[in-house]
Amino acid sequence: MKLLTAIIKPFKLDDVRNALSELGIQGMTLTEVKGFGRQKGHTELYRGAEYVVDFLPKLKIEIAVNDDQLTSVVDAVTEAARTGKIGDGKLFISELGEAIRIRTGECGGDAL
Amino acid sequence: MQGTQLESATDKPASRVFARWPVHLLWFGGFAFAPSLALAQDALDSGDTAWMLTATALVLFMTIPGLALFYAGMVRSKNVLSVLMQCFAITALMSILWTFWGYSLAFEDGGGANAFVGGLSKMFLAGVTVDSLSGTIPESVFMTFQMTFAVITPALIVGAFAERMKFSTMLVFMGIWLTVVYAPVCHWVWGGGWLGDWGILDFAGGTVVHINAGVAGLVAAIMLGKRKGYPTTAMPPNNLGYTVMGASMLWVGWFGFNAGSELAADGVAGMAMAVTQIATAAAALGWMFSEWLSHGKPSVLGIASGAVAGLVAITPASGAVGPMGAVAIGAASGVGCFFAATTIKRAFGYDDSLDVFGIHAVGGIIGALLTGVFAATALGGAGFGDGNESMAAQVIAQGVGVVSTLVYSGIASFIILKILDAVMGLRVDEDQETEGLDIALHDERGYIL
Numbered sequence: 001m002k003l004l005t006a007i008i009k010p011f012k013l014d015d016v017r018n019a020l021s022e023l024g025i026q027g028m029t030l031t032e033v034k035g036f037g038r039q040k041g042h043t044e045l046y047r048g049a050e051y052v053v054d055f056l057p058k059l060k061i062e063i064a065v066n067d068d069q070l071t072s073v074v075d076a077v078t079e080a081a082r083t084g085k086i087g088d089g090k091l092f093i094s095e096l097g098e099a100i101r102i103r104t105g106e107c108g109g110d111a112l
Numbered sequence: 113m114q115g116t117q118l119e120s121a122t123d124k125p126a127s128r129v130f131a132r133w134p135v136h137l138l139w140f141g142g143f144a145f146a147p148s149l150a151l152a153q154d155a156l157d158s159g160d161t162a163w164m165l166t167a168t169a170l171v172l173f174m175t176i177p178g179l180a181l182f183y184a185g186m187v188r189s190k191n192v193l194s195v196l197m198q199c200f201a202i203t204a205l206m207s208i209l210w211t212f213w214g215y216s217l218a219f220e221d222g223g224g225a226n227a228f229v230g231g232l233s234k235m236f237l238a239g240v241t242v243d244s245l246s247g248t249i250p251e252s253v254f255m256t257f258q259m260t261f262a263v264i265t266p267a268l269i270v271g272a273f274a275e276r277m278k279f280s281t282m283l284v285f286m287g288i289w290l291t292v293v294y295a296p297v298c299h300w301v302w303g304g305g306w307l308g309d310w311g312i313l314d315f316a317g318g319t320v321v322h323i324n325a326g327v328a329g330l331v332a333a334i335m336l337g338k339r340k341g342y343p344t345t346a347m348p349p350n351n352l353g354y355t356v357m358g359a360s361m362l363w364v365g366w367f368g369f370n371a372g373s374e375l376a377a378d379g380v381a382g383m384a385m386a387v388t389q390i391a392t393a394a395a396a397l398g399w400m401f402s403e404w405l406s407h408g409k410p411s412v413l414g415i416a417s418g419a420v421a422g423l424v425a426i427t428p429a430s431g432a433v434g435p436m437g438a439v440a441i442g443a444a445s446g447v448g449c450f451f452a453a454t455t456i457k458r459a460f461g462y463d464d465s466l467d468v469f470g471i472h473a474v475g476g477i478i479g480a481l482l483t484g485v486f487a488a489t490a491l492g493g494a495g496f497g498d499g500n501e502s503m504a505a506q507v508i509a510q511g512v513g514v515v516s517t518l519v520y521s522g523i524a525s526f527i528i529l530k531i532l533d534a535v536m537g538l539r540v541d542e543d544q545e546t547e548g549l550d551i552a553l554h555d556e557r558g559y560i561l
Contacts, residue, residue, distance in 0.1 A: 044348060045407055045409075046186075046349055046411075046413055047413060047414070047454055048407075048453065048454025048455065048458060049343065049458075051348055052346075
């Protein structure tokens with residue numbers, strides 16, 4: 001199993017969600033986050049006082065998938081979240097040791 | 113022209129008249145020699161009274177919620193309630209103090225000291241009854257109208273020391289300031305004091321309200337010191353939507369302030385309303401375009417600030433200038449206050465948090481001096497003040513009003529704050545400032561989302 005962590009532009013959420021649903025992905029976790037990468041921040045100006053805002057709002061989506069689904073999920077997320085402009089975000093993929101469904105106690109791929 | 117005569121319907125002494133406008137002078141001057149006409153003048157006019165009841169409510173609306181929201185939007189979210197609380201508490205405290213002695217000190221005859229301050233014979237509103245009149249309106253209405261001015265002037269100062277002053281000290285400061293600064297300066301200009309004798313034109317309070325509060329704010333900002341982290345830490349406004357709503361309420365309420373200062377429903381009040389709208393619009397555009405040219409983009413905070421600057425600047429002029437004078441005064445204040453709030457403040461490094469000096473003192477000074485220019489009949493104005501034959505004389509009289517208010521309010525505010533600093537301390541401690549005044553001083557949060 002793999003844990004896919006995607007950092008995306010907030011307005012791309014619906015596209016990503018729809019793309020994943022079409023693949024039969026049954027769940028995901030969403031967090032509102034702030035951060036910066038190569039996009040950097042922007043400046044704000046209030047009565048001549050200029051502030052640099054470094055951390056821009058993004059969404060973090062976490063999706064647990066079986067190994068055989070990984071490629072199609074990665075393709076779907078990159079395709080759906082891409083605008084082609086700087087700041088589209090990142091995908092991080094890590095090994096997932098175990099997954100357990102709390103209600104039934106099912107483990108592994110059955111819990112996803 | 114707020115300095116109207118105060119008389120009781122049951123007690124009609126010889127008229128004492130402080131009107132300094134040529135048309136009024138003619139009228140009132142005539143009455144002084146014709147008692148029978150003077151009796152006619154003393155009758156209550158229901159039209160005037162209806163308008164002044166309305167205007168009084170409009171001016172209160174300027175402070176709460178107008179000014180309170182204007183300021184609350186500009187502070188950080190941890191201090192939003194503290195600013196609303198200060199404006200609200202000032203409204204309540206000044207109303208009581210005005211009732212107790214403020215009105216008497218500002219508008220009663222001060223006897224030997226009358227040039228400087230009024231008397232105490234109307235303390236606790238003695239003699240202000242259902243039947244007593246002030247000109248053509250009930251004295252109760254005149255007193256309450258003036259009370260709303262005594263409320264907003266101290267409340268304006270709040271912006272200068274926002275986010276760092278102790279609430280307790282703030283209350284004491286405002287109480288003393290109303291008594292020893294606002295009431296006397298109000299008396300100088302409108303209550304029969306020495307500035308009135310100069311023929312100064314201050315229709316609705318450019319000196320009395322705006323320069324007075326603006327310089328007190330500057331002194332307070334400097335004496336309290338900068339907010340922790342200023343100017344290196346980002347202190348962005350928490351909710352500019354509040355600020356725009358507040359500025360809009362100020363704009364609407366200001367019709368009561370300026371057109372109400374005629375104390376009658378007449379042509380002068382009508383023109384005061386028109387020039388208030390025109391100057392405010394010109395100033396909003398002036399600030400917007402200044403910012404657009406210098407920084408590349410027009411801002412919402414900028415256009416709202418510009419509108420307030422224009423309202424301030426047209427205040428002394430509103431009974432004296434015509435529409436084109438209003439355009440000029442508005443544009444000058446929009447550009448001038450933009451420069452003051454952005455460039456001058458940065459250059460000197462003081463932390464006048466919400467630009468009380470940059471908008472109210474600077475706008476007030478621009479308005480007061482230009483009133484002396486655009487009051488000229490040749491420029492569409494209504495003419496100069498009593499005793500001033502030329503534009504130069506009028507501008508000098510305006511300058512005397514400006515400088516004397518700057519000096520007196522500046523020094524008196526300094527002394528009051530110096531004493532309070534020694535007695536009870538001006539500033540919250542560092543931890544409280546970091547935590548935010550809402551939690552530290554009021555045990556509340558503005559946003560629980």
